[in-house]
Amino acid sequence: METTEKTIDALLEENRVFEPSDEFASQANATPEIYDEAEDFEGFWARMAEELHWYRMWDKVVEYDPPAVIRWFIGGRLNASYNCVDRHVAGPKRNKAAIIWEGELGEERVLTYWDLYREVGKFANVLKGLGVKKGDRVAIYMPMIPELPIALLACARIGAPHSVVFGGFSAEALRERINDAEAKVIITADGGYRRGGVVQLKKAVDEALQMTPTVTDVVVVKRVGDDVEGMVCHMQEGRDHWWHELGVDAKTKCEPEEMDAEDMLYILYTSGSTGKPKGIVHTTGGYLVGTYTTFKYIFDNKDDDVFWCTADIGWVTGHSYVVYGPLANGATVVMYEGSPDFPDRGRWWGTIEKYGVTVLYTAPTAIRSFMKWGTEWPAKYDLSSLRLLGSVGEPINPEAWMWYHKYIGNENCPVADTWWQTETGMILITPLPGAVATKPGSATRPFPTVDADVFDENGDSVPVGAGGNLVVKKAWPSMTRTLYKDPERFKAVYWSKYPGVYLAGDGAKRDEDGYFWLLGRIDDVINISGHRMSTMEVESALVDHQAVAESAVIGIPHEIKGEAIAAFVILKDGFDGTMQMEKELKSHVRQKIGAIAQPEMIIFIAELPKTRSGKIMRRLLRDVAAGRALGDTTTLADPNVVAELKKKYENEE
Numbered sequence: 001m002e003t004t005e006k007t008i009d010a011l012l013e014e015n016r017v018f019e020p021s022d023e024f025a026s027q028a029n030a031t032p033e034i035y036d037e038a039e040d041f042e043g044f045w046a047r048m049a050e051e052l053h054w055y056r057m058w059d060k061v062v063e064y065d066p067p068a069v070i071r072w073f074i075g076g077r078l079n080a081s082y083n084c085v086d087r088h089v090a091g092p093k094r095n096k097a098a099i100i101w102e103g104e105l106g107e108e109r110v111l112t113y114w115d116l117y118r119e120v121g122k123f124a125n126v127l128k129g130l131g132v133k134k135g136d137r138v139a140i141y142m143p144m145i146p147e148l149p150i151a152l153l154a155c156a157r158i159g160a161p162h163s164v165v166f167g168g169f170s171a172e173a174l175r176e177r178i179n180d181a182e183a184k185v186i187i188t189a190d191g192g193y194r195r196g197g198v199v200q201l202k203k204a205v206d207e208a209l210q211m212t213p214t215v216t217d218v219v220v221v222k223r224v225g226d227d228v229e230g231m232v233c234h235m236q237e238g239r240d241h242w243w244h245e246l247g248v249d250a251k252t253k254c255e256p257e258e259m260d261a262e263d264m265l266y267i268l269y270t271s272g273s274t275g276k277p278k279g280i281v282h283t284t285g286g287y288l289v290g291t292y293t294t295f296k297y298i299f300d301n302k303d304d305d306v307f308w309c310t311a312d313i314g315w316v317t318g319h320s321y322v323v324y325g326p327l328a329n330g331a332t333v334v335m336y337e338g339s340p341d342f343p344d345r346g347r348w349w350g351t352i353e354k355y356g357v358t359v360l361y362t363a364p365t366a367i368r369s370f371m372k373w374g375t376e377w378p379a380k381y382d383l384s385s386l387r388l389l390g391s392v393g394e395p396i397n398p399e400a401w402m403w404y405h406k407y408i409g410n411e412n413c414p415v416a417d418t419w420w421q422t423e424t425g426m427i428l429i430t431p432l433p434g435a436v437a438t439k440p441g442s443a444t445r446p447f448p449t450v451d452a453d454v455f456d457e458n459g460d461s462v463p464v465g466a467g468g469n470l471v472v473k474k475a476w477p478s479m480t481r482t483l484y485k486d487p488e489r490f491k492a493v494y495w496s497k498y499p500g501v502y503l504a505g506d507g508a509k510r511d512e513d514g515y516f517w518l519l520g521r522i523d524d525v526i527n528i529s530g531h532r533m534s535t536m537e538v539e540s541a542l543v544d545h546q547a548v549a550e551s552a553v554i555g556i557p558h559e560i561k562g563e564a565i566a567a568f569v570i571l572k573d574g575f576d577g578t579m580q581m582e583k584e585l586k587s588h589v590r591q592k593i594g595a596i597a598q599p600e601m602i603i604f605i606a607e608l609p610k611t612r613s614g615k616i617m618r619r620l621l622r623d624v625a626a627g628r629a630l631g632d633t634t635t636l637a638d639p640n641v642v643a644e645l646k647k648k649y650e651n652e653e
């Protein structure tokens with residue numbers, strides 16, 4: 001915990017406080033009284049749930065005895081797609097823009113709620129035509145195009161849980177997730193645009209589908225076409241279908257399936273401490289109520305807002321705050337397909353000016369890139385439509401917070417640093433703009449009703465200023481119910497340290513105002529650009545290469561990405577640690593997992609520091625990498641290993 005100790009010391013010197021302006025506070029959805037209203041825990045959530053559409057109201061708000069019993073809105077029946085689409089079509093929002101899409105090449109598509117209703121209905125009928133039934137899993141591997149949210153909502157409409165796999169993952173990573181979920185159908189595109197080039201998704205799907213016995217059909221959106229050089233999109237007779245051809249005769253009307261509040265809405269895989277990704281399961285009622293409520297209050301949603309969450313729908317942030325949260329509120333969302341520096345570094349700011357974006361939700365890693373690129377880029381555009389800014393994915397450095405506040409928010413937009421996880425489904429720790437004063441670098445207070453705490457090893461609350469494990473003691477509606485097909489792991493990972501209390505896996509401290517300061521992961525999870533990657537996953541990918549005998553992977557601080565991967569590798573006899581080998585191993589990891597997992601540096605070594613019982617001492621590796629004085633080395637089997645390691649590492653740098 002040495003780095004985190006240092007980080008927090010630096011953070012606690014951070015004493016700037018930003019009070020909400022009267023102007024913002026007077027119009028905000030959340031007033032300070034919301035924290036008092038939340039004293040009535042069940043009443044609060046029941047009132048929020050009543051704002052949605054239910055075929056049948058619930059008998060009981062919550063039953064909670066985790067990990068076995070986590071149930072919300074028991075007996076209630078609803079449909080998520082109905083709530084995100086039909087509910088608005090029936091009223092004055094019928095012709096309001098639901099999705100404003102911009103392709104990387106500059107194309108625009110606007111879908112009103114009525115358009116969305118039509119497209120979702122048609123595609124839901126297409127899925128039914130392919131034999132997809134309630135409960136069948138559908139894997140989705142797509143670029144950021146409108147067909148992606150349409151696909152999610154179509155699945156939700158017919159009660160088929162979706163499992164979205166981020167388009168940046170490799171064919172192998174996709175296959176593993178398809179097989180774990182036993183998906184019946186895959187929805188993909190021929191490709192998508194990224195930094196001017198094409199990412200060939202269908203090609204990866206073909207590779208993945210060589211060993212996926214459960215898949216019967218593949219639906220392919222033609223995003224790129226045949227005009228692009230090098231583009232290959234082979235369509236296998238009988239298995240593969242073009243989205244636009246299947247849709248021709250499909251009817252618009254598709255009665256939504258009446259789902260039980262606890263029926264599964266989706267699975268989303270995320271990295272844990274071990275190599276195998278965890279299938280996070282979210283159910284329908286609680287998840288929708290949680291994302292609906294947090295979106296309404298944290299992003300202060302108003303009917304004329306234009307909300308832009310820059311996350312890819314392949315991650316939970318996109319699920320909750322591009323699709324379900326905003327659409328359940330009848331908001332207008334912006335969706336952008338490509339990268340922030342194409343054709344130049346002003347792309348995002350031009351997009352904000354073009355569509356009059358009022359609320360922007362992005363990640364610290366992006367903010368740090370923009371800081372590096374210089375203020376001249378945002379300065380070229382009119383960003384005065386912005387009224388609120390959000391951040392998510394990793395702790396935001398106070399410098400990045402201040403830069404965001406000053407150069408993007410022109411010092412008059414509240415900044416909401418929002419802490420949450422794939423598992424939590426919704427934001428749990430966050431300021432409510434207009435009601436809570438902010439401090440750069442702090443996610444501030446738990447959302448109303450959320451009972452977060454910081455525990456020591458014995459399960460006692462730590463005193464003000466001390467570090468510990470972030471936990472949540474009471475239920476919240478959108479929490480994951482289990483890990484898909486793995487309740488034992490669910491119990492072991494989140495509930496075994498403190499029985500009945502949710503262990504988040506993050507370190508945290510609280511200050512004298514009760515504000516939370518997040519300190520990063522306490523397990524072997526690395527946070528690269530706000531995306532979780534397990535050290536084990538990367539190690540397994542490396543060891544999978546024929547030249548590698550053993551490897552240990554750690555996170556090292558990185559200016560833009562927050563953390564990057566450093567891999568210590570022992571080669572088998574007969575292989576040399578050449579530049580060529582380093583290149584080969586990097587590309588091997590890229591191929592096994594995806595570009596985000598590619599190590600920043602590989603250090604070839606003869607031996608790893610291990611305890612006498614054979615455990616790799618990652619802490620020592622981290623110390624070496626950070627150039628710190630070595631901590632306790634007395635448990636080391638062979639003390640010479642570390643001296644050797646240090647020499648090697650310094651040469652690499």
Ligand code: WTA
Nearest residue numbers: 392393394395417418419420421422506518
């Ligand atoms: C980290 C993303 C500090 C944290 C929504 C968490 C944060 C992990 C913040 C979840 C924040 C997310 N401040 N750390 N505001 N937001 N994290 O599942 O370590 O992709 O456990 O969900 O990201 O990542 P995940």
